Amino acid sequence: MENIKAYVQQHKDRFINELIELLKIPSVSADTAYSQDVIDTAEAVKESLTKAGCDLVEICDTPGYPIIYGEKIIDPNLPTVLVYGHYDVQPPDPIDLWTSPPFEPVIKTTEIHPEGAIFARGACDDKGQMYMHVKALEYMVQTNTLPCNVKFMIEGEEEVGSKSLGWFVERNQEKLKNDVILISDTGMISNQQPSITTGLRGLSYVEVEVTGPNRDLHSGLYGGAVANPINVLAKMIASLHDENNHITIPGFYDKVEELSLEERAEMAKAPFSLENYKKALDLNDVYGEKGYVTNERNSIRPTLDVNGIWGGYQGEGAKTVIASKAFAKISMRLVPNQDWEEITELFAKHFTNIAPAGVTVKVSPHHGGQGYVTPIDSIGYKAANMAYTETFGVPAIPVRSGGSIPIVALFEKELKSKTILMGFGLDSDAIHSPNEHFGIFNYLKGIETIPLFYKYFVELSK
Ligand code: BES
Ligand code: MN
Ligand code: MN
Numbered sequence: 001m002e003n004i005k006a007y008v009q010q011h012k013d014r015f016i017n018e019l020i021e022l023l024k025i026p027s028v029s030a031d032t033a034y035s036q037d038v039i040d041t042a043e044a045v046k047e048s049l050t051k052a053g054c055d056l057v058e059i060c061d062t063p064g065y066p067i068i069y070g071e072k073i074i075d076p077n078l079p080t081v082l083v084y085g086h087y088d089v090q091p092p093d094p095i096d097l098w099t100s101p102p103f104e105p106v107i108k109t110t111e112i113h114p115e116g117a118i119f120a121r122g123a124c125d126d127k128g129q130m131y132m133h134v135k136a137l138e139y140m141v142q143t144n145t146l147p148c149n150v151k152f153m154i155e156g157e158e159e160v161g162s163k164s165l166g167w168f169v170e171r172n173q174e175k176l177k178n179d180v181i182l183i184s185d186t187g188m189i190s191n192q193q194p195s196i197t198t199g200l201r202g203l204s205y206v207e208v209e210v211t212g213p214n215r216d217l218h219s220g221l222y223g224g225a226v227a228n229p230i231n232v233l234a235k236m237i238a239s240l241h242d243e244n245n246h247i248t249i250p251g252f253y254d255k256v257e258e259l260s261l262e263e264r265a266e267m268a269k270a271p272f273s274l275e276n277y278k279k280a281l282d283l284n285d286v287y288g289e290k291g292y293v294t295n296e297r298n299s300i301r302p303t304l305d306v307n308g309i310w311g312g313y314q315g316e317g318a319k320t321v322i323a324s325k326a327f328a329k330i331s332m333r334l335v336p337n338q339d340w341e342e343i344t345e346l347f348a349k350h351f352t353n354i355a356p357a358g359v360t361v362k363v364s365p366h367h368g369g370q371g372y373v374t375p376i377d378s379i380g381y382k383a384a385n386m387a388y389t390e391t392f393g394v395p396a397i398p399v400r401s402g403g404s405i406p407i408v409a410l411f412e413k414e415l416k417s418k419t420i421l422m423g424f425g426l427d428s429d430a431i432h433s434p435n436e437h438f439g440i441f442n443y444l445k446g447i448e449t450i451p452l453f454y455k456y457f458v459e460l461s462k
Contacts, residue, residue: 023120029088053141062164065156080149082178085130086158089122097434113439123438125431129184136450147458161367186423194388197421199400202334202371209362227358229326244290298402340368369406380420387452
């Protein structure tokens with residue numbers, strides 16, 4: 001496949017411009033103000049798959065946003081790769097912190113991306129990474145090198161919990177039949193050191209509401225005599241971790257898999273600089289669960305974090321008030337074997353139990369999903385490693401990620417196949433943050449590496 005390098009070089013400007021066009025459509029799934037844009041993006045993805053050479057492309061309606069299904073079946077006796085990705089993006093907020101508008105993509109250089117990076121919401125997560133697969137297909141079709149069958153399933157609700165995708169997968173088992181699922185929606189260690197994600201954390205996301213008096217009160221007339229829901233909520237949240245930063249919810253750790261010292265020693269071999277980590281985030285120190293190092297805290301250990309908290313007066317100046325209600329959005333990242341529904345229940349029970357007299361508490365689950373781990377001796381993992389080794393010149397390192405793609409566990413359950421997480425993003429690409437970007441190097445390397453995965457997967461399947 002010497003040609004792929006040449007093909008990418010020859011067409012790279014067009015590849016970049018096509019991605020830029022896709023990034024201009026603000027497909028924010030969380031905010032209904034963007035719903036027409038989400039639908040328009042589905043249409044654009046459909047067109048791109050048709051142009052790249054799929055024989056069949058459909059926009060499949062669901063109770064939520066549409067799923068694009070595409071396929072090119074060259075021989076039913078050959079293996080089938082199912083590519084999954086998402087075309088929806090996170091909200092761009094806070095907009096003020098972007099150095100260029102989130103839906104007006106521009107190329108800028110950074111220390112880590114001297115050859116330039118595309119700055120836009122969704123550049124890395126996941127439009128850029130998903131589109132690498134579309135361009136890899138184009139290459140294989142144009143050069144007659146597609147060695148097997150390929151199916152695409154691109155959804156528009158990943159950032160809000162993939163509800164419709166679960167619905168779709170359950171109803172389309174035969175259509176989605178495959179030998180391996182290939183996803184680029186994760187990261188790698190650095191542009192010099194590729195890695196393959198072998199684990200994802202599960203997730204339980206809840207919203208809590210604490211109610212005190214039936215109306216907002218004068219904080220002088222009533223202060224000290226009634227429970228202040230904001231004070232109470234702050235205290236309740238603070239009590240969810242002990243002095244060692246362990247989570248205090250009874251039963252929370254019961255099913256957590258403890259890694260052996262050997263496995264932890266293996267993990268510690270991945271290149272990591274605590275100094276650089278702190279520097280990149282302007283931190284004077286890291287923080288977390290006692291007994292674990294940073295790379296363990298953010299991958300093999302479960303966590304609980306407040307994602308948003310509000311209530312009371314937030315306008316200009318001061319207002320003396322005791323609010324009637326206080327709210328918080330809380331996420332728990334889970335590790336394999338922890339069941340997200342069970343954890344959600346444990347949380348709800350505990351949070352209700354610790355509420356003092358004088359307030360009432362409501363816990364509403366948002367969404368969740370199970371974690372995932374995949375072995376490194378599968379054909380899919382080996383093929384991915386061979387592909388990375390060829391394009392980067394060094395083998396990939398297996399790494400468990402702290403992020404979640406809840407649908408991956410569901411794929412295994414419903415479709416009975418393994419997922420290979422071939423990510424090309426970097427942690428510094430600022431996904432979900434202002435100034436999200438995706439390196440041109442990473443984008444083009446991805447397009448180069450993907451056809452090699454197909455080649456080796458088919459070879460190893462023989
Ligand atoms: N692509 C990310 C997940 C990810 C990023 C995994 C980097 C590993 C490395 C995905 O789009 C995402 O943001 N997932 C959400 C969960 C979802 C249910 C909202 C997450 O992890 O917060
Ligand atoms: Mn993603
Ligand atoms: Mn995301």
